Amino acid sequence: MKESPGVVDLLGVLAYAELSAYARMTEDAATLAPSLADRAALSELAVTEFAHFRLLRDRLAELGADPGEAMSPFVGALDAWHAQTRPADWLQALVKTYVGDGIALDFYREAARLLDPSLVKLVDEVLVDGERSQFAVERVRAGIEAEPAAAGRLALWARRLVGEALSQGQQVASARPELALLLMESQQEGQTDISRLFAKLTEAHNKRMAAMGI
Incomplete structure (x- = not known):
């Protein structure tokens, strides 16, 4: 198989993202979930994230890469993202x-x-992210219905999350040139540019906001 430049970097950052998601969801389920049903539901989603991590880890090994080494360049940026966006509730x-x-x-x-x-x-x-999306949308909509004033607060929180996420993406791309090249090549193939990419990301974000009612 002919590998595209940055493929190990891409699988490495995804593997660490999934591992981090598993750890974060497990923590949120234990400390923030308002009911045992919510705790169980989020814990189940966390198990799915860990299964995704295992798939990526195993594929990295099949490609001859060390999974730990492939993930390590991204630990700092992703850990910083989670530290800067720790939810309050x-x-x-x-x-x-x-x-x-x-x-x-x-x-x-x-x-x-x-x-x-x-x-x-x-x-x-x-x-x-079908199950995760449905779970989040249903719970957030129910929360806003019970407390309409929460919509504005959550909208501000979502805008902050997007800013931090885009900043994280830029840091990762600048630190890993081969991953940045992979992204640029994907855009050239589609006859677009980075501005179009960010427009596409923003459009998807707006749809998620609308789905949650914020």
């Missing part, structure tokens, strides 16, 4: 899971467009 945690993680994963999905088909399939599998 349950609704903030759900918005972060849906909006903040969503725009970051959209960014990586674009970078995967020109990979080998088997890798594209893997990336699509680990980036699927």
Whole structure:
């Protein structure tokens, strides 16, 4: 298989993103969930994130890469993102899971467009967020219905998340030239440019905001 430049970097950052999501969801389930049903539901989603991490880890090993080494360049940026966007309550945690993680994963999905088909399939599998999206949207909408004033607060939180996520993406790309090249090549193939990419990301973000009612 002919690998695209930056493929190990892309799988490495995704693997660490999934591992971090698992750890964060587990913590949020234990400390922020308002009911045992919510704790169980979020814990189940966390298990799915860990399964995605294992798929990526195993594929990195198949490619002859050390999974730990592939993930290590991205630990600082992703840990900083989570530290800077630690949710204060349950609704903030759900918005972060849906909006903040969503725009970051959209960014990586674009970078995967020109990979080998088997890798594209893997990336699509680990980036699927149907159950997570439905869970977050239902809980946030219910929270806003119970407390309408929460909508404005959550909208401000979502805007902050997007700013931090885009900043994180820029840091990762600048630190890993091959990953940045992979992203640029995917955009050239689609006869577009980075401004179009960010417009696409913003459009997806606006749809998520609308889905949650904020």
